[in-house]
Amino acid sequence: MPLKDMLLCLGFSLALPAGQMLFKWGADYSRGIQGNFIAKVIFNYPLMGAFAWYGLTALFWFYILTRVPLSLAYPFSILGAGLVPILAWILFRETITPQAWLGYVIMLGGFLLIARSGA
Template sequence: MTFKDIALCSVFAVALPAGQTLFKLAAIESGRLGGSIVSRLMNNLPLWGAFAWYGLTAILWVYILSRVPLYKAYAFSMAGAGLVPLLAWLVFKEPVSWQAAFGFGIIMIGLLVVANAQSA
């Protein structure tokens, strides 16, 4: 993988947990808003922001896949999934167990192995 490929995949890996953070903010906002579920969804700015963010992220993903093999690019998305608990802890003060932190460490080691793998 080139430096640009790694940079693009890294941006994607960070974009995924950012989107999940927006969805969590949307859930919190939904609880604050009154009215019907339809009204709460329609007036929920974090939710619409999350939808827009994921739309942009999808465009980035298609571009990445035009440059990088799927198996390598997808490994970075797993790193993004591992960042979600970290953001949950930092932003929302949610408890994260040592097992979750350890699991994220394993994901990061796997990412390094996959990113440095030679194509068959």
């Protein structure tokens, strides 16, 4: 895979956890909003940011897929999935069990196996 395409895929893998952090921030922020569920959505600027971010991320993904085969690009999402719990641990002080840490290491190992195989 050309370096530019790899960097695009890495950017996508970082965009996914950024969106998840916005969703979590929005969920926490919604506790301070009075009203029903609709009000908690409409008046929730972190959640609106998450929706906008994921819309842009979807366009970015589409661009990547015009350049990179899906079988090569998609495994990069594993990296993003592995970053989400680490960021949740750092930013939101969420607890991660030793079994979960092991699972994330296995996920990373799976990504490395796929990357080495050239998918």
